[in-house]
Amino acid sequence: MNHSPQSIINAIAWVGGSQIATRLVRIISTIAVVRILEPDLLGVAAVALASNELAHVIAKNATNSRIIRSDEDELDSISNTAYTVNWIVGLALFLLQCLIGGILASVYENETLFYLVCTLGVSYLLLPIGQVHAARNLRDRKVDLLAKTEILQTVCDAVLILILVLLGFGVWALVLPKLLVIPLWVKLHQTGSDWRPSSKLSLDYLSDHLSFNGRVLGVELLGVVRHNIDYILIGYFLGMHSLGVYYFAYNAGLGLSRGFITSLNNAFYPYLCKAKHNLLEMKSIYVKGVTYMLLLLVPLLCAQAYFAQYYVPFLFGEKWEELGAVTYVSLLCLMGIPLLITEAGAQYIRAQNRPSDDLRWNCFYTCTFVLAMIIGLYWGLLGLVIAIVSVQFIAAPLHFLFVVKPRREVEEHSSLPVIRGFV
Numbered sequence: 101m102n103h104s105p106q107s108i109i110n111a112i113a114w115v116g117g118s119q120i121a122t123r124l125v126r127i128i129s130t131i132a133v134v135r136i137l138e139p140d141l142l143g144v145a146a147v148a149l150a151s152n153e154l155a156h157v158i159a160k161n162a163t164n165s166r167i168i169r170s171d172e173d174e175l176d177s178i179s180n181t182a183y184t185v186n187w188i189v190g191l192a193l194f195l196l197q198c199l200i201g202g203i204l205a206s207v208y209e210n211e212t213l214f215y216l217v218c219t220l221g222v223s224y225l226l227l228p229i230g231q232v233h234a235a236r237n238l239r240d241r242k243v244d245l246l247a248k249t250e251i252l253q254t255v256c257d258a259v260l261i262l263i264l265v266l267l268g269f270g271v272w273a274l275v276l277p278k279l280l281v282i283p284l285w286v287k288l289h290q291t292g293s294d295w296r297p298s299s300k301l302s303l304d305y306l307s308d309h310l311s312f313n314g315r316v317l318g319v320e321l322l323g324v325v326r327h328n329i330d331y332i333l334i335g336y337f338l339g340m341h342s343l344g345v346y347y348f349a350y351n352a353g354l355g356l357s358r359g360f361i362t363s364l365n366n367a368f369y370p371y372l373c374k375a376k377h378n379l380l381e382m383k384s385i386y387v388k389g390v391t392y393m394l395l396l397l398v399p400l401l402c403a404q405a406y407f408a409q410y411y412v413p414f415l416f417g418e419k420w421e422e423l424g425a426v427t428y429v430s431l432l433c434l435m436g437i438p439l440l441i442t443e444a445g446a447q448y449i450r451a452q453n454r455p456s457d458d459l460r461w462n463c464f465y466t467c468t469f470v471l472a473m474i475i476g477l478y479w480g481l482l483g484l485v486i487a488i489v490s491v492q493f494i495a496a497p498l499h500f501l502f503v504v505k506p507r508r509e510v511e512e513h514s515s516l517p518v519i520r521g522f523v
Contacts, residue, residue: 129258130351133265133274134416139344139423145274146347147208147335148216150328151200152278155193155224157320165450167235169373175239176295179232183297186228197221208335216275223279230286233293241370245292249285250363256281319446319455322462326469330488333473334481342481349425349485352412353432354439357401361436364393365443372451379452386448390441397440405433428485435489438496445504461503465495 134142170178201217204210237245257277264273335343368389375382408429413421420426449458469491476487 129262129265131415132262134348134352134420136265137270139342139348140340141271141344142347143335143340143343144208144210144212144216145271146331146343147204148213148220148271148275149278150331151204151217152197152220152223153324153328155197155200155221157324158189158193164231164235164238165455167232168239168370169376169451169453170239175236179236179295180298181303182235183228183232184303186231190224190228193224194221197224208340212271216271219275220278223282226279226282226286230289232297233289233295234285236295237289237292238366239370239373241367241374242292243367245288246363246367249288249292252288253281253285254359256284318459319450319462322459322466326466329470330473330484333477334484337477338481345420345423345425346428346481346485348416348420349428350432352416352420352425353404353408353429354435357397357404357433357436358439360397361440361443364440365447368393368444369447369451372448376451376453382448382451386444390444393440393444394437398437401433401436405430408433424482427482431485431489435492438492441496442492442499445499448504457503461499465499468495 137145167175167178167182198218198221201214201221204217205212205214260277260280261273264276267273269276331343331347334346371385371389372382375385409426412426412429446458449455469488472487472491473484476484479486
């Protein structure tokens, strides 16, 4: 079992390399999209994709965390139960997605939203085929496979977007590729894992999955609410035009690093889980991992924020500078710093089998976050952006001090040895 600094650096290097490659490809497709599509159409796409995120997180995380944290002697049984659960969840989410599509079409008085959202819902009938394989590959820390899968999936998504937008598919160019790349994701993960589902359905570990994954899902869902409620509020109160400007700014700012942060933390989690029986070792892995990630990302994010005034009009067109998007891009770039710290801390306490602590924090934080956005909306789009960035910077140190830092709660939530104090 290798938890050396070099192994963690190698994992970060693989993920970092894949994300740099995928970001470059995505920038090219984004340039074409924002130069061709008007802000109003981008706003419609933002609402459709935001509605899909909630169900997507449920589908991809319903069983993953428990598989990754499982011991070798229970792995196959837990995997077979997870396979059954994933199909049940996938079917339920498809039906829920169609219902959500109808509601959004009515609220925003836009019939196209219904068809966009229902199309995205088909993905939940495809994901269960490869979800267990993906979780087992992540558990086995096959970082090279995960990185290659990420690259191929994102490149295909970006190329399809570019082709479809040039062919005049409009808002559908941003939606259809999300569905079309799923078979590729499934095939790559199936190829990387020798596990195959049992011939009969199994629910032997259902209560175990519900107990652990239920709390983890609660945290993930609250995270999705925070990451997408801004789209819903802006679209409803400020209109689709303002939402289109914000959607562009988010993707040109934090969107370029958001996938990077998520992938780094996903690769980080299995290393923490492998040290779940030794809190001292887990603490060491956490400190090293966060240090390496901050050293890598902070200079990049600060440079991106500063140079936004130059690359936004040059790459994406002067119309976005005229719409005031440069300021939003710069602010949203900086939000990646506290986001990285908070998400790494969430992986750390989850690996300690303390998802309840994370769930309580996220309930409080989500309420605070939504309240700040509502207050910020009073001053328009700029007020909302300042509000959400400020909340993130305030929340990161509070999350560390009151949730991440090991205290006596560890004795109540796991059998791990307790460390008095963290630093």
